[in-house]
Amino acid sequence: MRTSIATVSLSGSLTEKLTAAARAGFDGVEIFENDLLASPLSPEEVRARCADLGLSVDLYQPLRDIEAVPADVFAGNLRRARHKFELMRRLGADTVLVCSSVDPAALDDDALAAEQLSELAGLADDFSVRVAYEALAWGRHVSTYDHAWRIVETADHPALGTCLDSFHILSRGSDPRGIEDIPGEKIFFLQLADAPLPAMDVLQWSRHHRCFPGQGGFDVAGLVRHVLRTGYAGPLSLEVFNDVFRQAEAGPTAVDARRSLLVLQEETGIAEPPAPVVPTGFAFAELVTADTEPVAALLGALGFARTARHRTKPVDLWRQGEARILVNAGTAVRRDGTRLAAVGLESPDPGGAARRAEALLAPVLPRRRAPEDAPLDAVAAPDGTELFFCGSGSGGWRADFEDADHAPAAGSVRRIDHLALTQPWHHFDEAALFHRSVLGLRAEDCVDLADPYGLLRSRAVSNADGSVRIVLTVGAAPTDDTARAQHIALATDDVVAAARRFRDAGGRLLPIPANYYDDLAARYAFADGELETYRELGILYDRDAHGVLRHCYTRTVGRVFFELLQREGDHRGYGARNAPVRLAAQHAVQAHAGG
Amino acid sequence: MRTSIATVSLSGSLTEKLTAAARAGFDGVEIFENDLLASPLSPEEVRARCADLGLSVDLYQPLRDIEAVPADVFAGNLRRARHKFELMRRLGADTVLVCSSVDPAALDDDALAAEQLSELAGLADDFSVRVAYEALAWGRHVSTYDHAWRIVETADHPALGTCLDSFHILSRGSDPRGIEDIPGEKIFFLQLADAPLPAMDVLQWSRHHRCFPGQGGFDVAGLVRHVLRTGYAGPLSLEVFNDVFRQAEAGPTAVDARRSLLVLQEETGIAEPPAPVVPTGFAFAELVTADTEPVAALLGALGFARTARHRTKPVDLWRQGEARILVNAGTAVRRDGTRLAAVGLESPDPGGAARRAEALLAPVLPRRRAPEDAPLDAVAAPDGTELFFCGSGSGGWRADFEDADHAPAAGSVRRIDHLALTQPWHHFDEAALFHRSVLGLRAEDCVDLADPYGLLRSRAVSNADGSVRIVLTVGAAPTDDTARAQHIALATDDVVAAARRFRDAGGRLLPIPANYYDDLAARYAFADGELETYRELGILYDRDAHGVLRHCYTRTVGRVFFELLQREGDHRGYGARNAPVRLAAQHAVQAHAGG
Incomplete structure (x- = not known):
């Protein structure tokens, strides 16, 4: 299943966002209107950039306040839409998002909404564009996905379908089972976002506090399962408005986003990454320090003894009971004082743990070791901490250490x-x-x-x-x-x-x-x-x-x-x-x- | 009317908080339990510190989950309360806040709540302590102020009264008019906070996003008017939980807090600071710069002409129409590049404007001027911008400037x-x-x-x-x-x-x-x-x-x-x-x- 991310979910210029999405392995992007407006690149240049990066332009968004309006207003809306359809042709985008109207002047008239959306779809069709109509949770008259679908069904135009958005559905507490009543080919698009619970005003919640699936409190996977049962074949796309993501570097955010989709795909049976290998204990914690003296004094007072030394590196093993602390005085130490730099995790299957981590986009660390050292699988956590997966066998990390003169301490x-x-x-x-x-x-x-x-x-x-x-x-x-x-x-x-x-x-x-x-x-x-x-x-x-x-x-x-x-x-x-x-x-x- | 602030509203150690509150001119403080627990000062030392600073300890808070519980649980609660009453005697605090219970085990039994609160008040009385019972907006059985008051009324103990909190009342949308039915002498305490609208979950809202009165969307002044009509004679006290204030320097936050209470007192007729003098235009904007060349080039291209120069300082006046820009190349310039450092506001009464500003705790700036310069009233805004109040008469700031050779430009x-x-x-x-x-x-x-x-x-x-x-x-x-x-x-x-x-x-x-x-x-x-x-x-x-x-x-x-x-x-x-x-x-x- 293809994956996509809305440019609004990442920070920076449009080119920075596209690069980050591509590097994280997304197949496509939703291009958010303001990102295009603010870009010095022409639509053709954006299209070419996306093609170079291997990204499709899966959605252009949004057209707002289109439907259920008096005829003269609608004529103006069609004029605006024609401009956007021309733009989308230049951009290489074939689907446009139309959000349910929030205009106070919009009429509560489903028949009129259907008629006008059908007319819009007819115009879109001339440009080979499909219209995906979505219920905003705070839409004036249309705020639930089933209501939006009823209007799409009434309009009955091949270029008109619906767009489902997990935030708008789950934030209202709608029952997602009804999704299965929609034919999959009429679901033109699926936008995914999670959000923390409990809620504030839904508009604020939506615009500032969405997060990636698995980071909040929604059952996004449950919703996706319903969508899959319809036969939906479009992309899984992340549309996340989040104040923190807006400030964070786009690269790591895009990786985070892709990981959340991989987990979601695993939960819904679409993807099968290697199974998790749960660690069974701490093998060690590793401190790096430019000055071992204060650390040694502290560990000594705590009852630890220096029981072994690494064969090739300036690393001491301090031990008490099953607690093991490595003290690394290596040259790679940053000059920011003593810090906890690595964690050894006991693993029943270190190789499997590493394969799982790699499949979920954890950076695999180069094995900085001498030829005679034991191979160790390690990845970097988001905070930069190195995580080593350690087997319990005799060929493990302990083999790199030579016993020192001190016996293990017998403290408490x-x-x-x-x-x-x-x-x-x-x-x-x-x-x-x-x-x-x-x-x-x-x-x-x-x-x-x-x-x-x-x-x-x-x-x-x-x-x-x-x-x-x-x-x-x-x-x-x-x-x-x-x-x-x-x-x-x-x-x-x-x-x-x-x-x-x-x-x-x-x-x-x-x-x-x-x-x-x-x-x-x-x-x-x-x-x-x-x-x-x-x-x-x-x-x-x-x-x-x-x-x-x-x-x-x-x-x-x-x-x-x-x-x-x-x-x-x-x-x-x-x-x-x-x-x-x-x-x-x-x-x-x-x-x-x-x- | 006395003013007070809860220590939880300010950042830092307890001593930092007390100092900030005193410097901002508060009469007293509510001491929040965690601030005391975390302080190396003994209760007697805190009391002495407050006395030195001229602060009374108006409230100790809180006792939680006290009332409407089975007898054995209540016995434990009384034991805990006795400890706290002893502590309060050492601290010199005579009023304790008791929040309505949030314990899932609390019973929905007003008679029992009244009976137990009466017993608690009896114990408190032995220590010359008064108990102020407050409805938390998320209290298990008691969540409205009128409900809390009914229980206090039933208990009918002289050492038991109620505490009103604008947040808990207004966040629930309760009608504050009912406050007037409570006798003023039974309102033992009044805590004030504002909050932005619209709301999120009330507990999160309360704990993270309260703000000082006038900074949010509540009609706090309206509520205070109702309280005043009861004859309430206790302090106006600010209890504000705010994520930003927790991080900000305590000194400026305390001044901000006091200003909000001064405005509230003005709005409710308790205080009469000098009336505001609304400015009627911009007299000038002043740029300071270490290098006048780029600024001069920019102003010249914009159509400004250098029409005058200050008699005693390296300040040029650039003018076009009624737009006046001062360019200050003085030695006091910080080396952080060209910046907008001061604003001249045309004022129908510069002295009155300055008196208003001073009464509302704006720092009055020293008149850094040569003996022959015109006196100018100026204060500092919270961002450090200097605000000058300028009269329109001939003796004003223009008198310090000598016309240069350039005529005013005739640009647009x-x-x-x-x-x-x-x-x-x-x-x-x-x-x-x-x-x-x-x-x-x-x-x-x-x-x-x-x-x-x-x-x-x-x-x-x-x-x-x-x-x-x-x-x-x-x-x-x-x-x-x-x-x-x-x-x-x-x-x-x-x-x-x-x-x-x-x-x-x-x-x-x-x-x-x-x-x-x-x-x-x-x-x-x-x-x-x-x-x-x-x-x-x-x-x-x-x-x-x-x-x-x-x-x-x-x-x-x-x-x-x-x-x-x-x-x-x-x-x-x-x-x-x-x-x-x-x-x-x-x-x-x-x-x-x-x-």
């Missing part, structure tokens, strides 16, 4: 509980879709976290047993520095012991204000001395119906800090309730350090 | 039609309120303009006869460079002649793509040759029920460009429909210059 840290990765501002929704579709992880709901200088958003993805958990976060604005930190949360069975050990070894825990503990005292009953211990160590506490969470934080090194975390019962949270206090405490430490 | 430019000023991202709503309240201008609706790299917002303010028009614009994000340009639109009776003259004098007009004119041809019928003339000169065209607008643009010098503009009939627009084409053309020129 058992494994990596989760990683928190800050996302670039424009690509938060993309990141969730990436981790869900490429890695087969399950995404939880978005959570807002109040930082003193703006709201952060946070969304966790995880596998079924919680052995892989990644928290994606994003700041309030592109300039927001507060979200830049990344962290590694370490699971322990005894956070008090782990925190004490850390402190006694010279580690500095994040100090938590006393007022927080006064509030805890109001909220819960504690055993004697329990709260005092938490207060002394800066341990945060949360409780829900499933269990208890206790956690504390180290100071930050570069962009990275660590969390010690103890889950009791089946507590699956990440301490969202405590996040405002933690974030404020981190700002306070930073301000103190700065001043 | 008649006057400044409007100025477009880019606003800092966090202060767009503030700017509109400032121009409306301080200058007495009328604000039009916001308009979204599609730039290739993001949506811009634009809002015009003007006086009644259109002789003062200012267009405030803002980019899509704080990092957005596209909105940085400012422009001066010059009114002419013959834009074709003005554009030709400019071009023939060596000026370069912004080139407009041919596709734009093809679309104009589809849209309107033109006289023979008319469209060709527009195409040749890059003249844009718009038409509405009131008249016709023709306009074209010069290239940009520094941050500034000029527009030549001809209004016919009573066209009051600014060419919003043409803005996407103009913005794309400006990007294209810039990209071309850059590459």
Whole structure:
């Protein structure tokens, strides 16, 4: 099935948009009128550019406020349409979108609408153009897809069909099953967009907050299944108005868009990319740093031991229990301080995981390795983090490491509980879709976290047993520095012991204000001395119906800090309730350090 | 009447918030629980800090999910409340906010709610605390203010009253007249927020998009009038949850907040600041530049003549018709290129205008002038633009200028039609309120303009006869460079002649793509040759029920460009429909210059 994207979904000049769409692998584009008007290229040049790029011009849009008007107004509308049909011939576009009228002067007269649309289709036919009539959710008299179809059916002209748009159908809560009553050959076009729920005013919602399928709350796949049952053979086309996409670079947005369609095609049985291979654990987390000293001190105080060294690269393996941290002092390090640069994911089928990722447009990373190193499959996540798919066999990544003199430590840290990765501002929704579709992880709901200088958003993805958990976060604005930190949360069975050990070894825990503990005292009953211990160590506490969470934080090194975390019962949270206090405490430490 | 602001309305640490509130002149604060929890200051220290700053602690908030629960749950709630009442004593807060429960386990039982609230009030009374019960718009069983009041009335406890919140009342469309049925002494607190219309889901709306009174669409003043008629004597307090304010610097936000309350107090007859003095025209626009050459060339080509020079400063006066441009090459110029730095407004009462501005917290500028210069009243707008209030008498600003050898030019430019000023991202709503309240201008609706790299917002303010028009614009994000340009639109009776003259004098007009004119041809019928003339000169065209607008643009010098503009009939627009084409053309020129 062919795929297409509306130029309005991407940012930049028309040529930038076309290039991005082609590079992402789309077959065609919908050309949005304003993009053409603002372009210095003539319609013939746009057509040639599209042909060079291998893109068809699947739709020109829109003609507005055409139908159900008095005869003299309609004469003017036909005149305008003739101009546009001539333009479309130059442009090489054979289908025009006609949106249901929003003109207050339009008449509530389906027969007149049908008659005039039929006349318009007759004129279009002279130019070999087809007219696709679509119900806008806020159309004056025609606002539902079945109503638009009834008018098209009445008009009964071969050059007139309907255009379905998932946003206009699902935002009104219409039942998409009725789509199956429309003959597929009369569905001239299918536009797809998702949107977050719940809703605001539908016009604002539509113009600012659409997103790609799978990034919102609509059942877009369900709708597409109904359309497919009609025999529809046109393209799947994305028409997404989104304030963030308008600002983001067109290239990555186009890739994000194509990935969402690939997932949709998989969900609806049109395409069969390699099946997801869900990771079964964290093999390692890799920090890169220009200065290993502070990182080594931190890991040592946390109870890690340097157990091995890479045979060919300046990379140390630090280990405690099943938690493994690589510290990379390689020359490729960017000079922006210590950061979390790569994640090793244990995979039952590394090659299959990589094939899945590649099929879903994840950039496959070159294997930067010495000839004797083990081959490792790796892709880049949207935030640039390198994801390595690691087998559990003896030929895996561990073979590249030579044991050092230090034995594995016997501290209370058992494994990596989760990683928190800050996302670039424009690509938060993309990141969730990436981790869900490429890695087969399950995404939880978005959570807002109040930082003193703006709201952060946070969304966790995880596998079924919680052995892989990644928290994606994003700041309030592109300039927001507060979200830049990344962290590694370490699971322990005894956070008090782990925190004490850390402190006694010279580690500095994040100090938590006393007022927080006064509030805890109001909220819960504690055993004697329990709260005092938490207060002394800066341990945060949360409780829900499933269990208890206790956690504390180290100071930050570069962009990275660590969390010690103890889950009791089946507590699956990440301490969202405590996040405002933690974030404020981190700002306070930073301000103190700065001043 | 005392004024107060909730700490959640401002960004930063608790101490930063308190300082900002005090500096802006608030009498008190509502302390939001998370701000206290995250503060390293003890409650006693917060109390002392507030006292030092002259702030009372008017409210502590909130207690949640208290009422209408089974007895065992209520016992736990009372335990929690006791902790908070103790805390409030340390904090010096005498009123606590209790929001209507959102707990799914709460019972729909008003009698039980009243009984338990009465018991809570009894406990509060022991700590000299008053309980203010408020209906959340999304409360489980109690979501309207009259319902909350009925429960308070039933409970009939002297330490229990109600809290009214304009957001919760007006967002539900409740009729605020019923407020007058509540005795004023039982209204313990009044929280004010405005919000833009139309709405989204009320919870999202409330948590992210509240704004200060006068910045949204609610009739907050009307609501306050009803409250005043009850005899309410508590403070007017702002409780505003807003994603942008959370990021903005606390100082300016607090000033913005106070100004909104001053305007509200004026509207409701509580305060009487000096009356607004509406400006009657533009006296001048002042450009500062490190290099006068390109500006002089541009003004010369536009038909301006250098008619006078300042007696003591390196400032030239360029004039054509009633349009006056000052070009300032003074040493105080920041090195960020040519920019529009000051605006002279003709005022029937400059002193009165300045007194009004000062009363509404506009920073009054020092009169940087030589002893012999005419005194000029000036204030700073939120974007830093200096606004000079100029009298029309002979002793005014013109007296500082000495005629140069050049006679006023006789070109077709008649006057400044409007100025477009880019606003800092966090202060767009503030700017509109400032121009409306301080200058007495009328604000039009916001308009979204599609730039290739993001949506811009634009809002015009003007006086009644259109002789003062200012267009405030803002980019899509704080990092957005596209909105940085400012422009001066010059009114002419013959834009074709003005554009030709400019071009023939060596000026370069912004080139407009041919596709734009093809679309104009589809849209309107033109006289023979008319469209060709527009195409040749890059003249844009718009038409509405009131008249016709023709306009074209010069290239940009520094941050500034000029527009030549001809209004016919009573066209009051600014060419919003043409803005996407103009913005794309400006990007294209810039990209071309850059590459």
